Amino acid sequence: MLDTLGFDRAVLVQGSAQGTDNQILLDAIAKYPGRFLGIAVVRTDIGDDELSALNAGGIRGIRMSNTLHPAVPLSLVKEFGDRVKPLGWHLQLHFTRVHDLPALRETIETSPVPILLDHAASATSQDALDGPGVKCMLELARDNPHVWVKIAAYYRRSQAGPPYADMQPLVHALLSTCADRLVWGSNWPHPVHNREVPDDTDLLDVFDGWVGDPDLRKRILVDNPQRLFGFSAAT
Numbered sequence: 001m002l003d004t005l006g007f008d009r010a011v012l013v014q015g016s017a018q019g020t021d022n023q024i025l026l027d028a029i030a031k032y033p034g035r036f037l038g039i040a041v042v043r044t045d046i047g048d049d050e051l052s053a054l055n056a057g058g059i060r061g062i063r064m065s066n067t068l069h070p071a072v073p074l075s076l077v078k079e080f081g082d083r084v085k086p087l088g089w090h091l092q093l094h095f096t097r098v099h100d101l102p103a104l105r106e107t108i109e110t111s112p113v114p115i116l117l118d119h120a121a122s123a124t125s126q127d128a129l130d131g132p133g134v135k136c137m138l139e140l141a142r143d144n145p146h147v148w149v150k151i152a153a154y155y156r157r158s159q160a161g162p163p164y165a166d167m168q169p170l171v172h173a174l175l176s177t178c179a180d181r182l183v184w185g186s187n188w189p190h191p192v193h194n195r196e197v198p199d200d201t202d203l204l205d206v207f208d209g210w211v212g213d214p215d216l217r218k219r220i221l222v223d224n225p226q227r228l229f230g231f232s233a234a235t
Contacts, residue, residue: 001186001188001200004200004201005186005200005201005204007221008035008234009034009035009036009037009225009231009234010035010036011036011037011038011039011060011225011229012025012028012029012036012037012038012039013038013039013063013092014038014039014040014041014063015191016041016068016069016070016071016191017191018041019041019070020041020042020043020046020070022038022040022041022042022054022059025038025040025059026038026054026057026058026059029057029058029059030057030058034232036058037058037059037060037229037230037231038057038058038059038060039059039060039061039062039063039092040054040059040061040062040063041062041063041070041071041072042054042062042072043070044072044073044076048083051083051084051087052087055087055089059089060088060089060090060229060230061084061089061090061091061092061116061229062080062084062089062091062092063092063094063118064076064077064080064091064092064093064094065093065094065095066094066095066096066100067094067095067096068094071094074093074095074104074107077091077093077104077107077108077111077115078107078110078111078112081111081112081113082112084113085112085113088230089113090113090114090115090116090148090228091111091113091114091115091116092116092118092150093108093115093116093117093118093121094118094119094122095117095118095119095121095122096122097122097124097133098120098121098122098123098124098127098133098134098136098137099127099132099133100121100133101117101121101133101136101137101140102132102133102136105136105140108140108144108147109140109143109144111146113146114146114147114148114228115146115147115148116148116149116150116183116228117137117140117141117147117148117149117150118150118152119150119152119153119156119157119185119187120137120149120150120151120152120154120157120170120174121133121134121137121149122157123137123157123170124157124158124159125157125158125159125160125164125166125167125170126159127170129169129170129173134170134173137149138173138174138177141174141177141178141181142177142178145181147178147181148178148181148182148183148224148228149174149178149181149182149183150182150183150184150185151171151174151182151183151184151185151207151220152184152185152186152187153185153187154167154171154203154206155187155190155193155198155203156187156192156193161195162198162202162206163202163206163209164206168210171207171210172210175210175211175216179216179219179220180219180224181224181228182219182220182224183220183224183225183228184207184220184221186200186203186204188200222234
């Protein structure tokens, strides 16, 4: 899939089906040195030695969630932020709906590590840009240099379906707010999706059309993830 899209590198996120056993993720990273890094799902009682081993294996962050199981609950953002700060990691936060975001605003603002809002905090095309959830996301990203946003799974959040034009206003709002802290995700292989599975080339084409400017596209697809995840400089 990556070769088809023309991507040299990617960040693999631990799937819920594997629980907190990240070995399949570590195996994939080890099989393609320099190509992959990973985001783990961990036990809440994981030891510091285990975190160090994950770091050595190419893990660069922890996925936390208020809906997926198993996952580190969002109530532990401060605790896990303190624990992974020495490793240079970030926390990837997954929300059921963007409406859940404002309740965690202060915690995110004071996080000791970078925060990546997964799937644009699960905002949908039905969530108004000036509504409490999306407005909170845009303000967090505007005012806090440690807050990042992942543009992903817009095919799941769209009510209109392909080419997902109803999601374009949200993406444009993010582009004008925090272009230097946006990353893109394919969400391949498209789990928890009961409609027709999208073609990843189509998803990338839609994104390319929304962004337009090649330099901005390079920032989101290459430069920004290089900074956030810690890839070596692209050749």
